[in-house]
Amino acid sequence: MSKTRRRFPVPRRGAATLFALALACPAVAAPAAAQVDARAVIDRVDRMLRGESSRGVATMEVMTENWERRMTMEIWSLGTDYSLVRLRAPQREAGTATLKAVEEIWNYLPRVDRTIKVPASMMGGSWMGSHFTNDDLIKDSRLVEDYDIELAFDGAEAGGVAVWDFRLTPKPEAPVVWGHIDYRIRQADDMPLWARFYDEGGDLVRTIEHGEYTEFGGRLVPGVMQMYPADKPDERTTIRYDELEFDIDIDPSFFSLRTLQRGR
Numbered sequence: 001m002s003k004t005r006r007r008f009p010v011p012r013r014g015a016a017t018l019f020a021l022a023l024a025c026p027a028v029a030a031p032a033a034a035q036v037d038a039r040a041v042i043d044r045v046d047r048m049l050r051g052e053s054s055r056g057v058a059t060m061e062v063m064t065e066n067w068e069r070r071m072t073m074e075i076w077s078l079g080t081d082y083s084l085v086r087l088r089a090p091q092r093e094a095g096t097a098t099l100k101a102v103e104e105i106w107n108y109l110p111r112v113d114r115t116i117k118v119p120a121s122m123m124g125g126s127w128m129g130s131h132f133t134n135d136d137l138i139k140d141s142r143l144v145e146d147y148d149i150e151l152a153f154d155g156a157e158a159g160g161v162a163v164w165d166f167r168l169t170p171k172p173e174a175p176v177v178w179g180h181i182d183y184r185i186r187q188a189d190d191m192p193l194w195a196r197f198y199d200e201g202g203d204l205v206r207t208i209e210h211g212e213y214t215e216f217g218g219r220l221v222p223g224v225m226q227m228y229p230a231d232k233p234d235e236r237t238t239i240r241y242d243e244l245e246f247d248i249d250i251d252p253s254f255f256s257l258r259t260l261q262r263g264r
Helices: 020-021 036-046 257-262
Strands: 053-063 070-078 082-089 097-101 104-109 114-117 148-158 162-170 180-186 192-198 206-217 220-229 236-246
Touching: 053 082, 082 148, 082 180, 097 236, 114 162, 114 257, 206 236
Parallel strands: none
Antiparallel strands: 053 070, 053 236, 070 082, 082 097, 097 104, 104 114, 148 162, 162 180, 180 192, 192 206, 206 220, 220 236
């Protein structure tokens, strides 16, 4: 009897998360095209976009049909289990924070001095009005653990840049929602160019584009990430990294409700 894959309401776990700005691994030289290991390439990119421990400052711009919003955030992360995001600006929301500890998410609202645990019913809701959801923060396993990966294209895109296209298909019983993910990677340095996320019916749900590759601490990483929802092509959320430091001295005790509330 064939296995039936578990399914959850969109979105469950994405291939890129807001806290993936850790970017703690340097780019690794790509193997020759004839020897490309699809699983190894995607694992390198996944680790680069997530990291081990980090601190950073990022600007998030949200553009919708009816309004625009700009926020400055300070972010700390430790592995895949712990993240803390605190707003620096705008002033009226400074101190508002989100804590991820293992699979739980908490929000702190300084204006009313209230800490709220995000319930399961709200996990698909927008994070801070962006096109990312609360559930996008949960990503707690590697792409290579949840997906079978195959090389779909090996050649040059318009402009002559050598790229690989990979198709990621969920493994049986993997706790993911996507029908498949397509990933384009630059061969010269393993820099991700874009990822497209499709539902089970094969319809495009959202696209994440990477660009403005920048050296932080001697490491080349994508300096900008943009999310485009397929059903609202004129809207987007852009995250631009202003500061990044890697391999910082931080441990799980930092990611506590006390730290969340004290406005560090």
